[in-house]
Amino acid sequence: MNYADLTNAGMNVDEFLKRLMGKESLLNHFIASFLKDSNFSRLKTAILNNDTDNAIAASHALKGICGNMSINTLFDLFTAQVILLRNGEWDKAIAMMPEITAVYEKITAAFNKWLEQQTN
Amino acid sequence: MSSLRKRLLIVDDSVIDREILKNILQDNFEIMETDNGYNALEIISKNIPHIDAVLLDISMPVLDGFNVLRLMKENGIDKTPVILITSEATKENVQKSSQYSNVSHFISKPFNAGVILPRLLTMFNIDASGASTPEKDSYLSKSNTEEISQYIEALRELFKACLINRGMDDSRYIRTSDLMEIVLKEYSRSSDAAGLDNNNIMLISQAAYFYDIGSILIPYNLMEEKNLTSNDRVLYESHTSLGARLVQLNTSPSCSHFIKICEDMCLHHHERFDGQGFPNGLKGQNNYFYTQLCRLISEFDSIFIGRKSFNEYQFDFVLKEITIDSGIFDPKAIDLLIKCKESVILYYSSSSSDIFNNIF
Numbered sequence: 001m002n003y004a005d006l007t008n009a010g011m012n013v014d015e016f017l018k019r020l021m022g023k024e025s026l027l028n029h030f031i032a033s034f035l036k037d038s039n040f041s042r043l044k045t046a047i048l049n050n051d052t053d054n055a056i057a058a059s060h061a062l063k064g065i066c067g068n069m070s071i072n073t074l075f076d077l078f079t080a081q082v083i084l085l086r087n088g089e090w091d092k093a094i095a096m097m098p099e100i101t102a103v104y105e106k107i108t109a110a111f112n113k114w115l116e117q118q119t120n
Numbered sequence: 121m122s123s124l125r126k127r128l129l130i131v132d133d134s135v136i137d138r139e140i141l142k143n144i145l146q147d148n149f150e151i152m153e154t155d156n157g158y159n160a161l162e163i164i165s166k167n168i169p170h171i172d173a174v175l176l177d178i179s180m181p182v183l184d185g186f187n188v189l190r191l192m193k194e195n196g197i198d199k200t201p202v203i204l205i206t207s208e209a210t211k212e213n214v215q216k217s218s219q220y221s222n223v224s225h226f227i228s229k230p231f232n233a234g235v236i237l238p239r240l241l242t243m244f245n246i247d248a249s250g251a252s253t254p255e256k257d258s259y260l261s262k263s264n265t266e267e268i269s270q271y272i273e274a275l276r277e278l279f280k281a282c283l284i285n286r287g288m289d290d291s292r293y294i295r296t297s298d299l300m301e302i303v304l305k306e307y308s309r310s311s312d313a314a315g316l317d318n319n320n321i322m323l324i325s326q327a328a329y330f331y332d333i334g335s336i337l338i339p340y341n342l343m344e345e346k347n348l349t350s351n352d353r354v355l356y357e358s359h360t361s362l363g364a365r366l367v368q369l370n371t372s373p374s375c376s377h378f379i380k381i382c383e384d385m386c387l388h389h390h391e392r393f394d395g396q397g398f399p400n401g402l403k404g405q406n407n408y409f410y411t412q413l414c415r416l417i418s419e420f421d422s423i424f425i426g427r428k429s430f431n432e433y434q435f436d437f438v439l440k441e442i443t444i445d446s447g448i449f450d451p452k453a454i455d456l457l458i459k460c461k462e463s464v465i466l467y468y469s470s471s472s473s474d475i476f477n478n479i480f
Contacts, residue, residue, distance in 0.1 A: 064207055
């Protein structure tokens with residue numbers, strides 16, 4: 001399979017497949033699960049409401065998911081954001097959101113395109 | 121094949137992380153999962169089915185991993201080993217975990233299958249090449265064998281005494297155990313059954329004798345009644361977990377392997393291959409093959425024993441009758457029983473009368 005679009009969007013597909021014990025057939029399932037995951041909207045809501053606890057929880061959850069799915073660019077961003085949130089550097093954490101959102105949207109667009117290609 | 125594998129409970133609020141970890145481990149372990157600490161505590165405290173280790177995420181909403189550990193300790197349910205999952209193996213986390221003697225390892229996120237799997241296999245002394253076959257464990261030393269025999273004998277006496285009080289005997293269960301032995305001997309010749317040696321055949325066959333021991337703990341009429349009220353149905357279905365609880369009362373490490381087999385047969389002998397059974401709705405190979413085999417054999421016997429003659433025609437007739445509903449049994453178990461047709465017919469035809477005493 002050609003994973004170029006996924007790789008360009010920031011996912012290390014080979015690394016993720018290793019974590020899936022080489023079961024390529026599971027790739028679509030996890031991509032669909034990522035698209036259904038609600039933590040990103042939870043993070044945005046928490047930031048709008050100045051809700052630190054929920055922001056930390058959502059950003060931390062996204063860090064775990066992105067790390068396990070080898071979406072490494074987003075993983076690095078959420079890792080940095082969690083540190084800022086835990087250190088009480090709220091403004092700096094919020095300031096990361098445009099970059100995080102851009103990368104997040106890039107990966108979700110690549111995921112949607114991937115799933116469309118698989119069904120056609 | 122589905123063998124008697126160690127059972128792990130994954131506790132993580134992220135479904136994606138749970139599924140990835142499950143995928144790494146499921147070829148070698150039986151996996152249960154939950155998304156929160158309170159459910160985890162309930163599962164661990166009931167210990168039915170028995171949990172061999174808990175993989176516990178530290179960061180969870182509502183009740184985090186450390187609070188789960190604290191409550192396990194406070195409630196005296198902290199014998200189960202815990203492996204902590206964290207994306208931050210900080211000094212603080214390591215220090216906090218040191219208060220809990222049941223924390224054995226840390227697993228870091230993102231998961232590294234090359235580290236996690238060998239670590240857990242080593243933890244349970246499972247041979248990586250033979251993966252999950254506890255048949256290879258060296259649990260059958262001479263002293264263990266004696267202790268297991270004593271336990272089986274004591275449990276058998278108890279079971280028999282209760283059956284006698286109900287005007288029954290144990291012939292049905294003797295037959296289940298005997299048939300299990302016949303079928304397992306055949307199974308041991310297949311490539312699927314690596315490690316199924318004579319000792320294991322003996323142990324699994326003896327465990328099959330007790331699969332219905334929970335029936336003595338509920339009113340007798342419920343076992344026979346066809347039209348149960350909803351309350352009675354709950355009570356009736358509880359004979360599975362009660363039986364499992366009863367055999368678990370022995371906590372001797374020497375008997376643990378036998379008890380695990382026995383507990384599983386007690387708890388899951390009403391599961392169906394299509395997942396529509398009880399108590400857990402285990403589907404397909406999620407239910408141990410030996411337990412599925414035990415159910416098939418006991419149901420086959422309950423009808424076959426009532427035939428006027430034991431021959432190939434009657435064998436085929438009974439097998440057809442119990443498999444009309446194709447969702448009950450594992451096709452592999454059915455095939456195995458068919459392979460043993462000749463031996464099974466011979467067993468019924470040539471056995472002494474003590475296996476036929478109580479036909480019901």
